[in-house]
Amino acid sequence: MRQVAWYLKCRAITLKSWIDDTEIEEEGVADLLMDEHNVAQVARPGTSLARPMTGSAAGGQSPVVRPMTGSGRALTGFVRPGTSAARPGTGSSKPGTALAAALKAARPGTGSSSCRPLTTSGRFVRLGTASLAAAGPGGPFIAAERLDLRKYAARPxxxxxxxxxxxxxxxxxxxxLELxxxxxxxxxxxxxxxxxxxxxxxxxxGLLRDAEKQxxxxxxHQDMLVLTHQLARIxxxxxxxxxxxxxFSEAAARHPGDTGLLLGQARLQEGLGNRQAALQLHHQVLALDASNVEAVACxxxxxxxxxQPELALRYYRRLLQMGVVSAETWTxxxxxxxxxxxxDFTFSCFDRALAMAxxxxxxxxxxxIGQVAIGIGDLSWAHQCFRLAAALDPAHAEALNNLGVLQLKLRQPQQAASCFRAGMKAADHVFELHYNAALLAHxxxxLQEAVTQVTGALALYPEHTDSLELKKLLKxxxxAGVQRQLRQVDPFATFMDEGPPSVAGAPATANGPAVNTNGVQQQPAVPHKCQCLEAPSPRSSSQLLTPLRHSRLHSRSNSSRQLSWHSNNRLP
Structure with a gap:
């Protein structure tokens, strides 16, 4: 009877603290500092999560079409475990950025800027604390250090x-391990x-290779889905x-109809930038489970x-019918x-989002809301909305970028440059900030500062046409300036490679924008759309759907009265 009571109590306490850890993927600060696993530093695009495919030619999506998160992934519509913090080598072209972001908070591992515990098991330890406290003042129910584990191993x-x-x-x-x-x-x-x-x-x-062998x-010995998920996680x-x-593919052939395997493939395809393959897998998931929140949100x-906002509207209404009612959904x-x-429905939805947020x-x-204000032409209201966003979150790089663009419209270049610098300090994944700073410096x-900033923009998005054109103009x-200086020293100097420059234009002045040979003024780049809703995983109810981020202003200094928008929108 004593063994039965011990068995029941031990099982009850375990189930109280048990969580499904197959989807928890967090690398703590200690893991980043002590990681001894070598991975390819310059992997081919499409073979590494650090270098996903980009551009329509490669089958991926550019940051202009779909914005990137601080963790280096394109917004997918669903917040998943491990996606809130940048993985090593992702999110920036600068090495060590993930570790720097993790240590940015005043208390490393606890601030919102890091979203990363001190150790991998930090989440498990916090969840287990309540159970230990419930054991009473006499200490924990079982003191594993005092047990003879060989004796228990003989009783399966x-x-x-x-x-x-x-x-x-x-x-x-x-x-x-011992038991x-x-x-x-x-x-x-x-x-x-x-x-x-x-x-x-x-x-x-952290012994990944040993874990993989076991x-x-x-x-x-046994074909189990949980083993496939754990091997894929490693x-x-x-x-x-x-x-x-x-x-996942081999397991899906043995277990047809399992949505978990299809979702695992879809997540990896999204991480690699293979959008079409991910969409096909999400459609297969909905064919098997019409109420799957992740597939609907993605x-x-x-x-x-x-x-295609009309089709997106149908899916979000479906989420409301399924009971996914949150501020992000209404946004x-x-x-x-x-x-x-x-x-007529736009502002009523935002009212509900603000009430529930x-x-x-x-x-x-x-x-x-600021992006909507720009869409209706109310720049004063947009300015107030972006200021509120920056006040609530000083590290909101997109809001700071848009504030800088509006400051340029008000002919306040110093304030605009300050906003761009603050945005680049807060987040290094927004290429518009670098391009806008380069254009303002131009x-x-x-010119030297402009070259530095446009190089940073191209490092984040090498295919950005405006940055490429600005770099040619600066070059x-x-x-031309070097040649003029040499002629002043030696008027008879000649140059073998002298000829018309690839992009001719008048030097930029403080009073007006640069003009190319066609008389077209260089304009600041502004992001265009919203942020798509990212629905929480059903297994981690503490995570919220990420609100849509309308468009990022890609500030291009424009002589006209209208802002030029690049579609860098994020749906929550």
Whole structure:
């Protein structure tokens, strides 16, 4: 009877702290500092999550069509575990950016700017604290350090309950390895369950290769979907998305109709920038499960960013019918209504979004309202909305960028330059900030600063046409200035490569924009659309749908009265 009571109590405490950890993928600050796994630094596009495919020719999407998040991924419409923090080597062309972002907060691992715990198991430890406190003043229910684990390993039923308790409540991975090792030996190394627990413990300790060996050995004894997900997670952690895709494809052939396998493939395809393949997989998921929130949200975001707001509106209404009622959903509905021409519903949706919003969602909502204000031509109201967004979130790079563009419209270049600098300091993934700063420096005659900033813009988005044209113009002007200086020193000097510059234009002055040979003024680049709703994963109810971010102003100094918008919209 005592063993039965012990079994029931241990099982109850374990289930109270148990979570589905197959989708939790967070790398802590300690993991970044002590990571010894070498990955390719210059991988081919489409083979690494750090270098997804971009551009329509490669099958991907450019940041102009769909904006990028701070973690280096295109907005997909759904917030997933591990996507709130940048992975090493993603989100920026500068090395070490992920670690710098993780340490940016006053208390590393706790600030909103890092969104990253100190260790990989930080989330598990926080979840287990409540259970330990509930055990009473006498201490925890089981003191694993005092147990003879060899004796428990000889009792399979008690050993499994004890292993889960140590794993999910006590979080003592060394003891899990010790108990699982003894139990595996007792079972003749043929029990897949113990090998799976060994792989899970090795993964928590950061020993990815050892975890991969144990999980692969377990998969040979028993074909389980959880083993496929864990092996794919290890391949993703090692930046081997193609290997993870192969695992999912093989498992999908053995288990047709499983939506989890299809969603795993769709997430990897989105991370690699293969949009069409991801869309096909999401359609297959909806054919099997018409109420899958992730597939509905991702398809809605894709329709919005491909200029089909009417279709996106249908998907978001479907989310409301399914009970996904949040500030982000109403924000996305408002943006879809605005772009679909249903102006009478636009502001009522934003009113509901503001009424339901938490503090973390307010900056994006005001940012999107500012974009709507620009769409109706009320620049004064847009200026107020962007100021509110920047006040609520000083690191909101898109709002700072748009504020800088509006300051240029008010002929206040110093304030505009300050906004651009603040935006670049807050986030280094917004290429419009660099382009706008380069264009402003060009207008003020600071060609060296303009070259530096336009180089930064091209590093983030190499195919940006306006940045390429501005770089050619700056190169021509710098070459012309060098030649003039040499002629002043030696009037008879000749140049073998002298000839008409590739892009001719009058030097920029502080009083007016640069003009090319066709008389067309260089204009600031402004993002165009909204941010698509990113719905929370059903397994992590604490995550919210990310609100749409209407468009990012891609500031181009424009002589006309209208702002030029580049579609850098984000649906929540």
């Amino acid at each position: 039923h008690l050993a499994r309950v004890l292993c889960d308790y140590i794993l999910y409540v006590d979080h003592n991975m060394q003891k899990v 699982a090792g003894h139990a595996t030996a007792e079972a003749g190394f043929a029990d897949w369950w113990w090998k799976e627990r060994l792989g899970k413990a090795y993964y928590q300790l 999980l692969a050995s377990a998969a040979k 391949s993703t952690r090692l930046d081997q998305p193609l290997a993870a895709l192969a695992l 398809l809605a975001a894709d329709h919005f960013y491909t200029d 996305n509905l408002g943006l879809c209504c605005f772009y679909a021409g249903q102006y 938490e503090d973390a969602a307010l900056p994006d909502i005001w940012y999107n 207008r003020q005659g600071d 021509a002007q710098l070459n």
